[in-house]
Amino acid sequence: MKMRLLSVILLHGVCVLLLSAPTVSAVSLSVTPDHKQFFSPGALAILSCDDDDDEQKVDGWTVKRTRAGLTEMCGEAAGLVLKNSLCQLELINPSDGAYFCESSSGQRSDEVNITVTAGSLILDIPSSPVWTGSNVTLLCQTREGKQENSYFYKDGGIFNPNPKENLTLTNVQKSDEGLYWCSTVDHPNTSKSRLTVRGHGLAMNMREEDGYAQTVTALLSILCLIKSINKDFHDR
Numbered sequence: 751m752k753m754r755l756l757s758v759i760l761l762h763g764v765c766v767l768l769l770s771a772p773t774v775s776a777v778s779l780s781v782t783p784d785h786k787q788f789f790s791p792g793a794l795a796i797l798s799c800d801d802d803d804d805e806q807k808v809d810g811w812t813v814k815r816t817r818a819g820l821t822e823m824c825g826e827a828a829g830l831v832l833k834n835s836l837c838q839l840e841l842i843n844p845s846d847g848a849y850f851c852e853s854s855s856g857q858r859s860d861e862v863n864i865t866v867t868a869g870s871l872i873l874d875i876p877s878s879p880v881w882t883g884s885n886v887t888l889l890c891q892t893r894e895g896k897q898e899n900s901y902f903y904k905d906g907g908i909f910n911p912n913p914k915e916n917l918t919l920t921n922v923q924k925s926d927e928g929l930y931w932c933s934t935v936d937h938p939n940t941s942k943s944r945l946t947v948r949g950h951g952l953a954m955n956m957r958e959e960d961g962y963a964q965t966v967t968a969l970l971s972i973l974c975l976i977k978s979i980n981k982d983f984h985d986r
């Protein structure tokens with residue numbers, strides 16, 4: 751009788767575990783406004799740890815920054831403050847660094863290098879990876895918010911010998927990844943920032959596998975419950 755009770759309890763335990771199995775998806779650091787380069791002094795950027803699938807903030811992950819070999823968490827670092835449970839980056843020098851999200855168990859998101867410059871020009875480049883096949887427009891902006899005719903560079907090479915308003919990359923491919931910067935006739939080179947490209951194919955496969963695993967887990971959970979209820983019933 752004791753053995754039976756034990757096995758019922760065990761079965762219930764397995765069912766509860768299956769039912770509460772967390773769904774796995776990636777977490778990314780999101781930067782609002784969506785830039786990698788900012789002017790100093792400036793207002794604020796909001797940093798948050800978001801789920802890749804629904805772009806909602808995830809609990810239990812902390813924004814961190816590595817700068818000059820030192821890693822600090824939001825709320826305990828100069829210019830990186832927690833306010834109304836939002837992580838705010840004060841756009842003052844020196845705030846350059848590699849920013850990322852970390853879970854309580856030590857999992858890390860990809861890092862985003864943010865540059866805060868006292869200079870006169872920034873490159874406007876998205877902070878998060880862009881999808882292959884999409885179009886991306888890079889702009890060169892002055893402090894006054896003007897887009898001047900600019901020279902764009904990638905990995906040391908120049909894109910356009912004649913200055914132009916923006917650099918539009920159409921049908922982005924993995925080969926478009928790299929370090930970009932720009933200059934104008936009146937303003938020297940901006941800092942360099944990385945454009946990262948995320949492949950659609952891989953991400954979609956991963957999601958499909960996720961979906962498959964979730965379906966199997968759900969079916970197993972239901973079977974498991976039916977079985978344990980049945981067993982419960984017969985044991986009485």
Ligand SMILES: *[C@@H]1O[C@H](CO)[C@@H](O)[C@H](O)[C@H]1NC(C)=O
Binds near residue numbers: 861944
């Ligand atoms: C961030 O900057 C560091 C130092 O310049 C560099 O080694 C690293 O590759 C950069 N990471 C990204 C994702 O751009």
Ligand SMILES: *[C@@H]1O[C@H](CO)[C@@H](O)[C@H](O)[C@H]1NC(C)=O
Binds near residue numbers: 883884885921
């Ligand atoms: C990208 O730009 C090209 C040329 O302007 C256009 O034909 C295409 O539809 C655009 N693609 C996307 C995904 O917006």
Ligand SMILES: *[C@@H]1O[C@H](CO)[C@@H](O)[C@H](O)[C@H]1NC(C)=O
Binds near residue numbers: 906
């Ligand atoms: C700006 O970048 C270009 C391309 O690498 C380089 O040739 C040039 O010397 C740089 N200008 C300055 C002022 O650093």
Ligand SMILES: *[C@@H]1O[C@H](CO)[C@@H](O)[C@H](O)[C@H]1NC(C)=O
Binds near residue numbers: 918
């Ligand atoms: C980029 O430049 C082209 C032509 O120079 C212009 O038509 C287009 O509106 C610009 N795009 C953005 C986003 O500024």
